Amino acid sequence: MSTTACLSHKEDVDGILSAVLIKAAFNAKTIILVDYPNIISTLDKLAAADFLPKLDRIFVSDLGLSKKNEGDFIDIVGKIISNGAKVTYIDHHDINRESIIALKKIGVLLIHSVEECSSVQIYNKFKKKLKPHAAFFAAASSLTDYMENKPIASAIVSRYDRQFLMLESTVLSYMISAKQHDDKFLIELVNFLSGMKYPHDIKGGFTIAESYARKVSDAIKKIEGSITKSDNIAYAQNNSALSASMIVNFVLGISEKPVAMVYKLKDEIDSYIFSIRGNKSCKVHLGRVVNQISSEIGGSGGGHEKACGAVVPREKLNQFIYLLDRVVAR
Numbered sequence: 242m243s244t245t246a247c248l249s250h251k252e253d254v255d256g257i258l259s260a261v262l263i264k265a266a267f268n269a270k271t272i273i274l275v276d277y278p279n280i281i282s283t284l285d286k287l288a289a290a291d292f293l294p295k296l297d298r299i300f301v302s303d304l305g306l307s308k309k310n311e312g313d314f315i316d317i318v319g320k321i322i323s324n325g326a327k328v329t330y331i332d333h334h335d336i337n338r339e340s341i342i343a344l345k346k347i348g349v350l351l352i353h354s355v356e357e358c359s360s361v362q363i364y365n366k367f368k369k370k371l372k373p374h375a376a377f378f379a380a381a382s383s384l385t386d387y388m389e390n391k392p393i394a395s396a397i398v399s400r401y402d403r404q405f406l407m408l409e410s411t412v413l414s415y416m417i418s419a420k421q422h423d424d425k426f427l428i429e430l431v432n433f434l435s436g437m438k439y440p441h442d443i444k445g446g447f448t449i450a451e452s453y454a455r456k457v458s459d460a461i462k463k464i465e466g467s468i469t470k471s472d473n474i475a476y477a478q479n480n481s482a483l484s485a486s487m488i489v490n491f492v493l494g495i496s497e498k499p500v501a502m503v504y505k506l507k508d509e510i511d512s513y514i515f516s517i518r519g520n521k522s523c524k525v526h527l528g529r530v531v532n533q534i535s536s537e538i539g540g541s542g543g544g545h546e547k548a549c550g551a552v553v554p555r556e557k558l559n560q561f562i563y564l565l566d567r568v569v570a571r
Contacts, residue, residue: 246271246296248284250303251427252484254385254414255358257434258378259302259331262363264435266370269300272431274424277541278510278552280304281313288321298327303359305334305528307543308536315340319347331366333358333388334544335528355546358386361394374437376400381410387548413440415450415457418487456483461491464503468492473569476502476562485516486550499523500569502562506555512540513558515551517565523547525568534564 247263250256251274263269275283287299299321306314318328329350336353344351352362360382364375376397383394384406398406420426433443440446460481468477475496479485485503493501499522504513519527528544535542535551538560542551553561 244271244296245269245298245300246273246287247300247302248273248275248287248304249301250275250277250359251424252276252417252421252486253303254410254417255360255382256303257413257417257427257431258360258382259363260431261378261434262360262367262371262375263300263302264431265372265375265437266363266367267298267300271296272428274427274431275304277304277550278507278514281310281317284314284317288317288324296326298329300329300331302331302363303333305332305543306336306340307532307541308337309541311337311340315343315347318344318349322348331359331362333362335526335532357391357393358382358388361388361391361397364397365393372437377406377409377439378434380406381413384410385414386545388545409440412447412450415453416440416443416446418484419449419453421484456481457487460488464488464492465495468496470496470498471562471566474498474500474502474562474566476504479503479505485514489516489518493518493520500527500565502565504553504558507552510552511555513553513555515542515553515561517544517549517551519547519569523569530568531565534561534568538564 245267247260247269249260260272264272273283322328330344331352333355335355352366354362361379364379380398380401383389383398388394389398460483464477468475475492475498477492479488485505489501489503492503500519502515502517504515507514517527517531526546528546528549531549531551532543535553538557540551540553544550
């Protein structure tokens, strides 16, 4: 009997709905949701000898690589494939050409484009295996990943009433953010939505989103007075319980700088977790330059052209801000 697992990003709509689509298309029995710092350790456990015989196909979705972890990723995936499991890697973050070649060489089925979010790529590739309702998940992911104007996504988004799509997508996004430390809830969310349900069908979902929206509003009020501005970047430390990604867009708008960053200290790894956003006046590919800079100072990072993240050692905080400010000025 075929047994499929899906390893996907836990922190946003695209990651969660990627898992939903894989579960729906391939009846994936094992769903594992991770954040970026835990990709390698989780994948390593999945490659353990007592686990692999139970799996014959593994999907890895919406988990972008960095210079710091791409070598380990390729090595572990190679081990998984050598033990008889097929691996499909689906992503839309920037990948260097050498890693693409290495992944294909070891037998990975690579579905990758920086032009469409992961869920859209999954839907487009496997829509014959999916019910028509699955298009809604692709549309919701593209909207919350700010990629709804891309070629495939725009055609899918146009099928839906925009207000309905925005409401459902935002509520889902807030639910996911509110429950980041509740893996049981997130797995149940994947299982529920894979039954081709809407976010509004989730019992208590709107209440969770409303409560989280109030927390976001309070956090923005507190952080507004602590924003620091350099020549090209605005940045602030987030001391609330909320993720930096929920606040950074507000800092970008308030500051009127090309790039905004919000960071939070994660004591267990002695590093700052950054969420970074750029507006239309930002001329560099943020995911690419953040990957480069963070790797050079012992951290990691990467992502989209205008939205990305980084993990930076505590003692390298000021150096990271200085280096990125210089790059953005080019």
